[in-house]
Amino acid sequence: xxxxxxxxxxxxxxxxxxxxxxxxxxxxxxxxxxxxxxxxxxxxxxxxxxxxxxxxxxxxxxxxxxxxxxxxxxxxxxxxxxxxxxxxxxxxxxxxxxxxxxxxxxxxx
Numbered sequence: 001x002x003x004x005x006x007x008x009x010x011x012x013x014x015x016x017x018x019x020x021x022x023x024x025x026x027x028x029x030x031x032x033x034x035x036x037x038x039x040x041x042x043x044x045x046x047x048x049x050x051x052x053x054x055x056x057x058x059x060x061x062x063x064x065x066x067x068x069x070x071x072x073x074x075x076x077x078x079x080x081x082x083x084x085x086x087x088x089x090x091x092x093x094x095x096x097x098x099x100x101x102x103x104x105x106x107x108x109x
Contacts, residue, residue, distance in 0.1 A: 047066045
């Protein structure tokens with residue numbers, strides 16, 4: 001009975017990570033990021049048209065009227081750790097694949 005209680009936290013963590021993975025995966029499959037980029041592109045095209053109209057009409061122009069200034073840096077220690085962990089996992093996966101390729105190449109020579 002004690003073993004079940006001790007392993008319960010591990011199962012909960014794994015279930016939570018799996019649910020987070022499924023959410024992120026579904027967002028990437030459904031094109032969430034692409035829709036955000038499409039909205040930015042549409043905004044840019046509208047601003048270009050506005051700029052061209054202002055040039056043709058000879059109106060006063062200021063670059064601040066045509067650009068976005070919403071460059072907010074959301075990086076913090078947790079996000080930096082996540083990026084470092086992601087790079088470490090990617091490196092380990094790449095090295096293990098190379099190792100297995102070398103082993104199979106050696107076995108089947």
